[in-house]
Amino acid sequence: MTRLRALGAPVIASLLVAAVAPAAYAHAIAGMRVFPATMSFDDPGVADEGSWVFNHIDNGGVSQDMLNLAFAKRLTDSFGIVASTDYQHLMSGNGAPTAEGWDNVTMAGSYQLFVHPASESIGMVQFSDSIGDSGSQTIGTPYSTYTPEFAFGKGFGGLSHRWRMLRPMAFTGALSEGFPTDPTVPHMLNWSFSVQYSIPYLQDFVRDVGIKGPFKNMVPIIEVPMQTCLDRGCADQTTGYINPGVIWIGHYLQWGIEAQIPVNSRTGNSVGILLGMDFYFDDIAPNSLGAPLFN
Numbered sequence: 001m002t003r004l005r006a007l008g009a010p011v012i013a014s015l016l017v018a019a020v021a022p023a024a025y026a027h028a029i030a031g032m033r034v035f036p037a038t039m040s041f042d043d044p045g046v047a048d049e050g051s052w053v054f055n056h057i058d059n060g061g062v063s064q065d066m067l068n069l070a071f072a073k074r075l076t077d078s079f080g081i082v083a084s085t086d087y088q089h090l091m092s093g094n095g096a097p098t099a100e101g102w103d104n105v106t107m108a109g110s111y112q113l114f115v116h117p118a119s120e121s122i123g124m125v126q127f128s129d130s131i132g133d134s135g136s137q138t139i140g141t142p143y144s145t146y147t148p149e150f151a152f153g154k155g156f157g158g159l160s161h162r163w164r165m166l167r168p169m170a171f172t173g174a175l176s177e178g179f180p181t182d183p184t185v186p187h188m189l190n191w192s193f194s195v196q197y198s199i200p201y202l203q204d205f206v207r208d209v210g211i212k213g214p215f216k217n218m219v220p221i222i223e224v225p226m227q228t229c230l231d232r233g234c235a236d237q238t239t240g241y242i243n244p245g246v247i248w249i250g251h252y253l254q255w256g257i258e259a260q261i262p263v264n265s266r267t268g269n270s271v272g273i274l275l276g277m278d279f280y281f282d283d284i285a286p287n288s289l290g291a292p293l294f295n
Contacts, residue, residue, distance in 0.1 A: 031117030032205050033155035033170060034198065036247045039256055039276040040225040041174045041192035044124045044151040046080040046112045047072040048281040048290045057260055057272025061093040074292040078112040082128070088139050101136025104144075113150075120155025120170070132181065143185065149176035157205065168201040177230075186232035192225040192240075200249065219247045223258060239267040243274060254278045 028035040028045025037043045039053050055066040070084035084106045090099040108128035115122045125148070132144040151174040157167045173193035180187070198219045199211055226240030245258025260272035282290035 028122055028153060030115050030120045030122040030153065030155065032157060032201065033120035033153075034200070034249065035122065035153040035170060035172055036196070036219050036221070036249055036254055036256070037278045038172060038194050038221070038223050039258060039274050040223045040241070040243055041190070042126065042149060042151050044122045044153045044172060046074055046078060046110045046124060048074050048080075049278055050281065051276065051278040053274060053276035055260070055272060055274050057268065058270045059268035062098065063091045063093075065089040072110075076292050076294050080110050082108040082110060085135070099138040101139040104130045104132065104135040104140045106130045120157045121153065123150065123152045125150055143180050143182035145181070146179045147176050149174060157201070164206050167206050168198040170196050170198065172196070184232065186234055187230040189228045189230055190226070191228070192223070194221055194223045196221040214248060217248050217250060219249060221245055221247055221256075221258070226263070237266060239264070241267065245274070252280055252283050
């Protein structure tokens with residue numbers, strides 16, 4: 001399964017976006033549309049952010065806790081770097097630890113490919129390297145994995161007046177393939193998407209229906225992170241999850257909670273939980289940590 005950015009003790013996060021050319025804002029923004037940071041796959045904005053996501057799930061008699069930590073920093077308005085890793089704790093059904101430690105460190109470069117305010121659309125390309133032997137022996141791998149990726153978002157604000165109550169909806173997705181340096185490890189196609197309905201967008205740009213805080217800042221969301229094996233003994237085998245939940249967007253941070261439901265028996269047989277928080281550096285420290293290094 002695509003690595004769920006997972007497990008809980010905070011760091012930091014924020015997503016930036018743009019008007020016609022990428023500009024410095026919290027989150028990923030296209031016109032009036034704010035795309036909150038998804039918890040199970042990459043969102044489509046280059047960022048100044050820090051985040052943590054906690055994941056707990058039981059599968060096949062093994063309990064897994066995972067804490068993913070990520071830090072993103074813009075070098076220019078449209079180009080940034082990302083560093084991430086996760087700490088995993090695996091435990092058998094009888095309570096005995098089976099494995100524990102840090103996974104490999106992943107470094108990535110991200111480029112804001114486009115932002116179209118009028119159509120509420122945004123796109124980003126990224127290239128990442130999960131660095132071999134950078135994690136613990138029990139969790140990390142001795143080989144590296146190179147992953148090119150395209151992530152995008154599209155809002156429905158252009159719908160006609162007849163369908164105006166659907167304008168708060170938005171769709172985001174990410175498509176990538178992992179290329180491991182070990183010739184015995186299969187290539188994996190990661191394909192993920194989310195459907196979201198923004199209460200802030202509804203009340204600000206469609207109709208104020210009187211929803212009060214904290215609910216007025218919420219974005220109900222369904223994330224669907226999927227992975228398909230392409231070769232080397234597991235071709236065409238697909239695993240993944242359906243993650244219904246809610247994200248709360250504030251001025252300096254966002255938090256979210258989602259269930260984690262396996263799509264098939266190959267993925268698992270129990271429901272997990274995701275908890276996450278992002279801190280928006282471009283709002284917290286707009287003239288220092290939240291600003292591009294090179295203007």
